[in-house]
Amino acid sequence: MEKDQKGSKKTPTIPPEALDHLGREIDSLGDPELAVERSGRYCYVRHGGSPLCRLGYRGALESWDFAIYKYSTQSYATQEMFPSRGTVADLVGMAMNAYNLR
Numbered sequence: 001m002e003k004d005q006k007g008s009k010k011t012p013t014i015p016p017e018a019l020d021h022l023g024r025e026i027d028s029l030g031d032p033e034l035a036v037e038r039s040g041r042y043c044y045v046r047h048g049g050s051p052l053c054r055l056g057y058r059g060a061l062e063s064w065d066f067a068i069y070k071y072s073t074q075s076y077a078t079q080e081m082f083p084s085r086g087t088v089a090d091l092v093g094m095a096m097n098a099y100n101l102r
Helices: 016-028 088-098
Strands: 034-039 042-047 050-060 063-070 075-077
Touching (some): 016 088, 042 088, 050 075
Antiparallel strands (some): 050 063, 063 075
16 A cells, blocks of 8 residues: 555555546446446445445556445445456446346
8 A cells, every 4th residue: 555745554546547447438338327436446336326336446447346235234245246356347237237227
């Protein structure tokens, strides 16, 4: 983890080019109900205002960490029947399919 000038741990951020890439990938799914909120190295994807999944930036545009939102525990799960990494469009598409949103 990076440190700032005072020596404190610095929260990793997602560079603008990665956010642009993520936005294009989300738009390519063609669903106006999809929205993204960024926090540190994570992007939280919502559908119609409800949590859908979390994507984690790993430093490469084509490989993001994935966690689907589990309503039963109200948390993001990485150890489910889904891959833990992949492209934005593939991962969000899988989450949408899991919740019958497309």
